[in-house]
Amino acid sequence: MGVSDKIVRLMKKKGLSRYKLAKESGVPYTTLIKILDGTTKNPQIETLSAIADVLKVPVDYLLGRGDIYDIGWAIREEREEQGLTADELGDAIGVHEEIILDYESDQMPISLAMAEKITNAFGLSYVAFLDKYNLYDEYLPPQFEDDADQYEAFKAAVDRDAQSDAYSYTLTPKEEHDIVKDLERIMADLESNQALAFHGEPIDDEEMELLRASLENSLRIAKMVAKKKFTPKKYSK
Incomplete structure (x- = not known):
């Protein structure tokens, strides 16, 4: 899934029109259209950051950097163990509740930076979190x-x-x-x-x-x- 596909998918989930996304992000409408139709192959990072802020996702997600899969179930278990709702966890790390639910269902890959942010909100380092759920893949002397x-x-x-x-x-x-x-x-x-x-x-x-x-x-x-x-x-x- 490319940058434009991810943006369109998130716009649909949030009920945002192109005009509204352009207005709320401060990105010129014509610039946004070029990104969405694929005319602009390498959007500027500042532009993507502004769009990501409105969509409540890390810019790394749009860029596909450091994507991590198959840990969503562990995030859900830890969240529930700590008595947190998806909304409360989202507030703690600055993303929308729907993003947390997408992470947990593995509908959306997680960047390393976001994974660390989530586990820190749990009071765990990323490594300690992986180890707790038997996801740490190295032998421990x-x-x-x-x-x-x-x-x-x-x-x-x-x-x-x-x-x-x-x-x-x-x-x-x-x-x-x-x-x-x-x-x-x-x-x-x-x-x-x-x-x-x-x-x-x-x-x-x-x-x-x-x-x-x-x-x-x-x-x-x-x-x-x-x-x-x-x-x-x-x-x-």
Whole structure:
């Protein structure tokens, strides 16, 4: 669905004529007509923002940026658990009740920015929300005690370290050997745990290999960061 199709669909839902949308958004009528009939292929962001404000949708929705599907049911469950109506949630994040209902029924995809806004209104981070409803699709190492937020913070810190000189440290053959041993031990423990699953489904061979690669990378990073921390500066070059 293109920009013009989305605008027309929302205009129909709200009972807005072209003239009224142009008047309320401040967009010249002729400009709006060109957008709606597809003559203007790349409308200016300021124009789309003005239209989106009247339609009570994020401009990212019109542009199709970062669309997220299949989380509407979880949003509805969390809203109902917190005793909120769709209207109250809409007021909290600045959109119309109908938009919330469209999100919940997956009739309208959600941008990442809007998903974060909604989950923050619930008092949850987006990651914590995904984890609560088994939508978080990454393996959580045991040391993070099922805290997805903590794991995401750790990964962000690792990414920052990647921009520093942390990885100028070369691991010795013994350290590489230790990583292999630790990895095999962890994988053996995981494979012996019959309850290990993603979203209630047993991990298949491909997922197990991805998990192995992720764990190996994490072990190597941890070893390098530790080496940097405990190596005297005069020997760090």
